[in-house]
Amino acid sequence: MxxxxxxxxxxxxxxxxxxxxxGSKSMTNRALILAALAETPARIAGPLRSRDTELMAGALRALGVAIEEDSGGWQVRPDELRGSARVDVGLAGTVMRFLPPVAALASGEVSVDGDPRARERPMGPIITALRALGAGIDDGGRGTLPFTVRGAGSVNGGQVVIDASGSSQFVSGLLLAAPRFEKGVEVRHEGPPVPSAPHLAMTVRMMREAGVAVETEEDLWRAAPGPIRAAEWVIExxxxxxxxxxxxxxxxxxxxxxxxxxxxxxxxxxxxxxxxxxxxxxxxxxxxxxxxxxxxxxxxxxxxxxxxxxxxxxxxxxxxxxxxxxxxxxxxxxxxxxxxxxxxxxxxxxxxxxxxxxxxxxxxxxxxxxxxxxxxxxxxxxxxxxxxxxxxxxxxxxxxxxxxxxxxxxxxxxxxxxxxxxx
The missing domain is CATH 3.65.10.10 (Enolpyruvate transferase domain)
Incomplete structure (x- = not known):
């Protein structure tokens, strides 16, 4: 109401x-994704507690990640990602673009939907990219929410070309999950300039802080497969x-x-x-x-x-x-x-x-x-x-x-x- x-x-x-x-919403939701995909438990200190971050935490919990409150933050304990889940992304761009690559790693179907306006927000580039990388997604040919990610427990990964001129979140979403893809991910952007360059820099920096090998060139980002080591994130x-x-x-x-x-x-x-x-x-x-x-x-x-x-x-x-x-x-x-x-x-x-x-x-x-x-x-x-x-x-x-x-x-x-x- x-x-x-x-x-x-x-x-x-x-x-x-x-x-x-x-705390920063952008940092909190990136930290949640990296912690959920990490090898060992992690703590997020000073996270933002708002609708967008609660939606992200709720989505990851639905996939089997344990996220518990403590006095000044969240304790995150990663686990095998499970399917048979329904995820509400609300109107949060970070959730609707960051969560599907994670859901593709789950074992089973993950239904993704959000607020009415969320169904109008651009999603086609990340849906198309995930399919090219080996993930199964049923969106009824719309290129928007709602859709179902048919997780197979793993994603092949590899090279993909997208137009990220609608949102830098398309690139960040692919990169954040890339270390768990078998071949990692190389994302090349083709199209008008990608907006919000600082947010892409934030993604790369936080991934490197978690021990992920990330290389960047103009309009190209490459994240190698390997472990994610997230001990503690202190949110600005x-x-x-x-x-x-x-x-x-x-x-x-x-x-x-x-x-x-x-x-x-x-x-x-x-x-x-x-x-x-x-x-x-x-x-x-x-x-x-x-x-x-x-x-x-x-x-x-x-x-x-x-x-x-x-x-x-x-x-x-x-x-x-x-x-x-x-x-x-x-x-x-x-x-x-x-x-x-x-x-x-x-x-x-x-x-x-x-x-x-x-x-x-x-x-x-x-x-x-x-x-x-x-x-x-x-x-x-x-x-x-x-x-x-x-x-x-x-x-x-x-x-x-x-x-x-x-x-x-x-x-x-x-x-x-x-x-x-x-x-």
Whole structure:
């Protein structure tokens, strides 16, 4: 059941807050896959507990992997993967793209389905690739969910060519399971550029940390067969989920600090340093974390967001409140995300009086005075975050189904209220 509308609170003064963030969804779900396929038990410290990660844990449990809670994380005990299972991927791209290669290693059939919108999200490249590598999949010829993976206990593996321009997750999903395939996997991409390069770098780095031999060239990734050794994963804070909090410093002319911001990371959210700086923020990184200060007015942004598309909704909201126009490009692939994010942002910001035009690969935003109204979220967590940011400066924004933000950031509205509370 959708939750009632949430009235996005208005900021009546500059914010001055330190906002701790839960763990990275992207790192948590990659760690779960690697731990489930490892030789020995592993621990995941500081994982994100949200709908997307619970769906991943639930899917792996359905395949026979033991995942148990402890005081600060999860204990994962791998076991022989079993079939005769039903898996719900919800609307989680990481689950729908990472889980099928694992299911192909199970002994028996695994039925995979998700939310209604999940049946519209691109899946064809990974289905076709798995068939080419020796896995059996019955999708009724649709190339989308739902489908059944006919696991045979092993997968031959080898070389495969795919078009991963719709999502880097197609490559990551194949790589993460590749060490358990008899010949490993060599993935070659042919097509327009693969989006979200930092997420691919994250996959490669985490696999190498688990002892897997991974080689990369331009548009080619090769993972050798062999053991996965995962002892403990320490999950970084989710930097993409920092976007709206750091953006609040710009909107209000205040200060927000996110503690625990890593000095070096593969997370796409680290690009916020440069992107917010380009809009006029004062950005500093030190022992206390990453701090953003707003100068009391900020400019628009002209940026190619191809590698960091997940930041688009919040950056679009900021752009609608800026002092000059913005042009956000390189993000045509967002039409296949939790919703068609480009169309959704045009519709909802325009519905509040904004001037947003959809481009072939992005958005053009011209700031105009905005007014209150209902902001629909399309079951997309990042639309809730964008709406909250707009609400800081625009009274009367009613956010539809704010509970959908639990996909990656449970308790978001409470954290938002806490950030706005007087010191």
């Amino acid at each position: 959708p939750t009632p509308h949430w009235t996005a609170p208005v900021a009546h003064a500059p914010v001055g807050a330190t906002v701790p963030l839960p 804070p989710d930097l993409s989920n920092a976007a709206q909090f750091l953006g609040a410093a710009l909107v209000t002319g205040g200060r927000v600090t996110v503690p625990g911001w890593p000095v070096e990371t593969t997370q796409p959210g680290d690009a916020l340093r440069g992107l917010l700086g380009a809009m006029g923020a004062q950005v500093s990184h030190g022992p206390d974390g990453l701090t953003v200060r707003g100068p009391g007015g900020f400019s628009g942004l002209d940026a190619d967001l191809h590698d960091v598309g997940e930041l688009t909704p919040v950056l679009a909201a900021l752009a609608a409140l800026a002092d000059s126009p913005s042009r956000l490009t390189g993000i045509a692939h967002l039409r296949g995300h939790e919703t068609d994010r480009l169309a959704a942002l045009v519709t909802e910001i325009s519905g509040l009086g904004g001037d947003v035009r959809e481009l072939p690969d992005g958005l053009e935003i011209r700031p105009r005075p905005l007014h209150g109204g209902v902001f629909r979220t399309y079951d997309d967590h990042r639309m809730v975050m964008a709406a909250a940011l707009l609400g800081l400066a625009v009274p009367g924004i009613e956010v539809e189904n704010p509970g959908t933000v639990g996909k990656t950031l449970p308790n978001f509205t409470e954290s938002w209220a806490s950030m706005l509370a007087p010191a």
